[in-house]
Structures are given as structure tokens and as C-alpha cells.
Amino acid sequence: MRPAFALLAVLLSLSFAASPFFVEGFGGFDPNQFPVPQDTPPVQPAGYAFGIWGLIYIWLILGMAWGAIRALRDGQWHDMRVPLCLSLAFGTGWLAVAVASPVWAAVLIWAMLLTALAALFMAPVGDRVWAAWPVGLYAGWLSAASCVSLGLLAAGYGWLDQTTAALVFVGLAIVLGGFVQGALGRAPTYGAAVIWALVAVVVNNLETAPMVAYVAGGGALAMVVPTLKALMRG
Template structure:
């Protein structure tokens, strides 16, 4: 099977994966030894609506890519692995937050490889949708660690939020600066950070909101620079 066709099939399977767990709205607080009810490391619920755009753009990208067999070859193996893992993530998340965290980091690493290898041509169809996907994974991967840290008592919820929101900002700044292209990556991280700020505003964790807002502002410059390439 041509790899381009496989990526299309996996993109569709990934987008269809929520049908396997209808009604999934995030981890059940009681999946953790210390229940995680409204943890401050997590973005406001509206932020997850970005998945609709991610799914649609990845499918559109894969369809367009059927005409780009040679130019897109380098990025496809890593992207296929990331999407294959992603298609299984929701059922795993229903069973084990630990395995869900391991898988989402595997998704992130392989997506980053695909993003680095994405061609300079066809940006709206190749690099940009992968950037959107990878940007969200960068934030979500750090959130997963924050949930585990607080949920297993390694840190308080507030400390975990500071540590892992900070990690998300640092990771995103490094990736966007080194990549120096694909503004959709930074834009998605900004979206996630603003949602973290919204979630924590007017609460006992307002400091986390300010950290997320500062991170979002800091991401603007490297994102804008990358848009010029």
C-alpha cells in the first residue's frame, strides 16, 4: 500500500476514534489515586474544540498529498506512526492515564519528526496542518504529566500547574524558534495557553493564569517570525 494512502486511512481512523468512546470529556477525576477535579494545569473546556479543525485539516492534507508522492515522502513515515498511535489514544485514556501519557508523548515525538521533515512547498496542505496538530500535542503532553504529578501525589495541583505549564511554554518556544517556520504550531500553543489562563482566572490559582498569559505573549514573536518564512 502506498504510504500516501496509508496516511489518508490513518487520518480518517484518527478522526473517527472519538466514535469508539462517545461522550469522552477528559479523564475521570477518580482515575487518579488523588482525584483531579478541575485541575489548574488543564485548559478550559472550549479549547478542545480545536480537535475538529485538526481532524479535518489532517484529512484534507492527506487527500491533497495523494498528488504529492515524492515531495512529501520524508514526513510520511513519522506522521503515519503518530496517527496510528492517535487512533488508539482515546480507548487507552479511558483505562489508564499513565499509558495515555506515554502514548501522547510518543504521538508528539513522531509528529515533531514529521513537522521537521515537512516540505517547504504546499505549506497550507503539508506543514501547517501538522503544525496545528503538533502544537496541540505539545500542550497536551505537558498537561498529561501535570495530571499524573498531582494525581499521584508527587506535587500539589498548583505546583504541578506551574511546573508543567512552564514546561509547555519552554518546549513550544524552543520548537518554534528552532523550526522558524510553520506559524500554526505557535498559534495552537497560544490557543492552549490562553485557555489555561481562562480556566484559572478569578481563582486561587490566578498565578497559573498569569504564567500562561505571559507564555502566550512570549510565543507571539517567534510565531510571527515563522510566518515570514
């Protein structure tokens, strides 16, 4: 089974990276997908931040390919690959689901996150550049994106106003990110991805929703500490 999962991890990394080509025109949720239209929601990072997906796709493909060549039957790699394959399978279909339903997209992205975190904690201590680091970047961005999805739903369905939803769920991203990076104690790419997302929230809100920007900026600064500890420990 180990060689099969090694090959599957490579194939799913490729299908995940290719998924945007099969769902044309998705540039985020349509504001009118929600009962309360979400125009420029403050919980969302600035658009440039989503460029991190390019690095995530490439690093996952290279990492899983390296592992398939150099660690085909390795037990630690296998333990990581099993939940990672599940996460990437969810991710391959995520864009198609997001076009149809923001609610189910939120459910699916949390499934992606939980399985990605399982893979990250099981990642080999060695080979970190090809295993823990790309998975950490992926899981870190998903940690922020999963909280954003809940913030969009909370405001989009009228449970909270946009600013309150942003404060609550940006706060959740900070707590989740800090807890995971501190508990993990390695793979600083996880914290780096969370910081990247929080800084982009600052950029998106500095003029329009300064309170959200201040909370996100404080969270980004707080995340620097466990991220640097993980880097120095590595």
C-alpha cells in the same frame, strides 16, 4: 512504498478523526482515575479549547488527501508521511487507552508528540498549507496536551500539589513550544496551537489560580514572537 504511505496517511487521518465515535462519553479523564482525585485541575485548559480537534482532524484529512493526489511519489512528502503515520496510528488508539489508564495515555501522547514533531521538521517547504501547516497545528496542540498529561499525573499521584504541578508543566509547555517554533522557523500554526492552549489555561484559572493564569498568559505573549517570525518568513 511512497504511494502506499500516501494512502496510509489518508486512511490513518480518517481513522484518527473517527476514533471519538468508537469511545463514547470520553470528556476528559475521570477525577477518580487518579489516587488523588483531579477535580478542575489548574494545569488543564478551559473546555472550549478542545474544539481545536475539529480543525485538526479536517485539515489533516484534506492535507493528506491533497498530497496523495498531487504529491504521490514526492520524496519530501514521503519523509513527512512515515513518522506522521506512526503518530496517527498512536492517536487512533489514544482515547481507548485514556479510558483505561491515564499513565499509559501519557506515555502514548508523548509518543504521538515525538513522531508528530519528526513529521513537522521533515514537512515539505513547499505545499505548506497542505503539509506543514496542518501537521504544525496537530504537533502544537500535542505539545501542550503532553505537558498537561504530566501535570495531571504529578498532581494525581501526589508528587506535587495541583498549583505547583500546573506551574511546572505549563512552564514546560512554554519552553518546549518556544524552542520548537524558534528552531523550526516556519509553520506558524504550531505556535498558534500552543498559544491557543495557553490562553485557555488563563481562562480556566484567572479567578481560581491567578498565578497559573499569569504564567500561562506570559508564555502566550512570549510565543507570539517566534510565531510571527515564522509567519513572516513563510
